[in-house]
Amino acid sequence: MVLVYTESEEGKFKKIAQEAVSYAKGVADMLGTTVTAVTVNAGDTSDLGNYGASKVLEVSNDALANFNAEAYAMVVSEAARKENASVVILTSSANSKFMAPLVAVNLNAGYVPNVTALPESTSPFKVKHNVFTNKAFSITEITTDVKLIGVAKNAYGLVENQTSATAESFAPEVSTGNSEVVSVDKATDKVTIADAEIVVSAGRGMKGPENWGMIEELAATLGAATACSKPVSDMGWRPHSEHVGQTGKPVASNLYIAIGISGAIQHLAGINASKVKVVINNDPEAPFFKAADYGIVGDAFEVVPQLTEKLKEFKAQNA
Amino acid sequence: MKIAVCISHVPDTTSKINFTEGDTKFDTNGVQFVINPNDEFGLTRAMWFKEKQGATVHVLNVGGPETEPTLRKALAIGADEAIRVNTAPIDGFSVAKQLAHVIAEGGYDLVIGGRESIDYNGGMVPGMIAKLNDANFVNTCIGLEIEGNSATAVREIDGGKETIKTSLPLVIGGQKGLVEESDLRIPNMRGIMQARSKPLHVKEAVDSQAETRSVQFEKPAPRGAVKLVDNVDDLINLLHNEAKVI
Ligand SMILES: Cc1cc2nc3c(=O)[nH]c(=O)nc-3n(C[C@H](O)[C@H](O)[C@H](O)COP(=O)(O)OP(=O)(O)OC[C@H]3O[C@@H](n4cnc5c(N)ncnc54)[C@H](O)[C@@H]3O)c2cc1C
């Protein structure tokens, strides 16, 4: 049996949850078994059947209203024990990565994060994953009875697979340990880098924080998240949470637009997993062009407002 | 307060990544090794606890003799003692078991590790140590205050941050934010001299076997040349019709 943890927010499943179920179904097919999903305080779970879950364990517990790694790890571990799971699937969200090591110890499971494809083989069990911050892949063998996998974002995609899912309520004993969330500070109106399909990122070429209006406007037009290079956040032009790269956040979006960013190796490492990259830079020799799919050599202060303008027209026509 | 900072010895961020022996081993030829950047932020925060709250700081590593220069650098930055567990780090789980053992023996109140090592990007060692030793754990930690036995940690979450009240013994997976870039210290001459006479203990490994094993490496396929366009209409057209991303 393959167990998958499906993350929801305000009762709705995230795309990464659907992707994780799609992936779990792929693994289950290779093993000739089925997929059970486990959910915490989610609303309607029938959607998970669309991606191949044949059973859903629904946990509903007020003590789990805030994410608590200890408690959530217990939920996943108990579900894995109850279902006798041989493979447990998590995602690459901050919460999944937080609880994964705890689940691994609970289940004595070998854990491989950032997995980009279905197993190369299931006996021996070998998976391919990103290492060296996206500069390479490793094929890694997991030798424990229970295998724990963190699926990389946007690598496997959504695969529809109509299955009729039966729901079952599940009430494992949980303890939230000695940690308690006392406040959450989260912009609810902004697309996060983790969830975004498109990321608009800008660097030192923007000259100063006062020029970010045009970046924000381009992002808003595309429904994109905003990001930045490291020096931009070091100088306090933008918050730390926007810093992407080897030492910042990883980006695995469908489209990454880099404006006034030179394309240093540490920056590229963090964004290599993005599918399509567009570079806008006034220096034709900027190294980023070598790593890009599309580029415009030009002054950001001219190109960006034009691009926003034309995209608005395009959106209006294609709405 | 006794603090252990777990130091992973990783290729410098500018390193070209290559493999040898039929793509089964990382090629260390010409590669500079450094303190994992996430750990450097944690070490600097530990120095603050040492200077302001009288903590003692030990740095720990699981690795061969080749990691000693990295540990000496941590001593030169100001750590009091170093411990190296003498075994090759094969996977995160086995490294965590070694460290958990040393940490339980040493009776550390606070263990500072990094969110992830920038080489294998496991993101697992600190969490596993916490679970193995029954300590509290906060990952992606960007702020930490300790007051007696209680701790207040700020954690980065997708799209924001949250504040967590917890207590010692505590393990964190830290990153930038724990201290600022400008707070990082370059060892000075005096620090380097002192580091030479600070204790660097070598411990033999406890029996533990790896749960995962890298069998083959691959490099991403080289990408095609960039398509340069000279106006935004062409760009929108390509993104819509060719790349199909808008
Ligand atoms: C240990 C370590 C870790 C690091 N980690 C990261 C990381 O995680 N992420 C990261 O981003 N960096 C990281 N760096 C820093 C990295 O090496 C680069 O210094 C950084 O990415 C450069 O940022 P930038 O491209 O914004 O600035 P610059 O290199 O200054 O580039 C600015 C670019 O803007 C262009 N430009 C200027 N004016 C205009 C204009 N009017 N219109 C269009 N383009 C214009 C220029 O041609 C240039 O290419 C790290 C460095 C170290 C040492």
Ligand SMILES: Nc1ncnc2c1ncn2[C@@H]1O[C@H](COP(=O)(O)O)[C@@H](O)[C@H]1O
């Ligand atoms: N071999 C090691 N020796 C000491 N600490 C390590 C080692 N490997 C990982 N760590 C610690 O665990 C953190 C996360 O590493 P990883 O789980 O490998 O991504 C690192 O930032 C270090 O603090």
